[in-house]
Amino acid sequence: MxxxxxxxxxxxxxxxxxxxxxxxxxxxxxxxxxxxxxxxRDYEQAFFTVDDGVNYFAADAMNVTGFEHEGQIAYRAYIFRDGDGEPFVGYMERYTAAGRKAALKAMADSKAGKPTSLSLPLVDQEVKKPGDKSWTKRSNPRIGRVVRVVGVDGSSRKIEPVYPD
Known part of the structure; x- marks a missing residue:
């Protein structure tokens, strides 16, 4: 049978x-x-961008993405390097308005000594590649299109993340 x-x-x-x-x-x-x-990895610094990934800077990793930096809104930037090439922004991340509010509340509660758990649902986070017009929710089944980073030859073999010093 x-x-x-x-x-x-x-x-x-x-x-x-x-x-x-x-x-x-x-x-x-x-x-x-x-x-x-x-x-x-536990880093005190993370990368952020204010100009859709054209440039990026390191700042305190505890900044909740969507914060103001020199008069502009800063989003988390994930930086990569293709082999020995120059580092570049692979994609950016932000919270929705509700997610940012929840993250800020959780941080405030934590600083006040209140028990808190920052486990935001994926629907409260969005990502996009530099140059994309719209943001994609992390809960979207097509998220791989955004977070998959490829090199100049179209492969991801040599791609490595870059972290602040």
């Missing part, structure tokens, strides 16, 4: 197997999208 026939005879088992496969697939995608699998 084939596996297909066994699954057809046992519908509850089929559903359990299917739900497990879907659950594992979704958790793998979320893990990858949230930066899992890489080296966890």
């Amino acid at each position: 084939s596996l297909k026939e066994k699954l057809e005879q046992n519908k509850p088992l089929s559903m359990i197997v299917m739900l497990c496969v879907i659950g594992l697939s979704l958790s793998s995608v979320c893990y990858y999208m949230l930066g899992g699998g890489g080296v966890v």
Whole structure:
């Protein structure tokens, strides 16, 4: 008897197997999208941009993206290098208005000694590549188009993240 026939005879088992496969697939995608699998680094500085990724600067990593910097709104910039090439902005990140408000409240609560947990849903974060007209929610299934960074040759083999000193 084939596996297909066994699954057809046992519908509850089929559903359990299917739900497990879907659950594992979704958790793998979320893990990858949230930066899992890489080296966890603890930096006091992060990169930000005020001009759609043309230029970037290092500032306190505790700044909640969307803060004012020299009269302009600054967004988190993820910087990469293609081999030995010059660093560049791969994509930018910001919070929605609701996400920024929640992040600022959580930080204020934390500073006041109140218990807090900053676990904002993905719908409260958005990303975009420099030059894109619109922002894409992190919860969008097509997020990979935005956060996948490629080099000048179109591959991502030699791409490495760059961190502030």
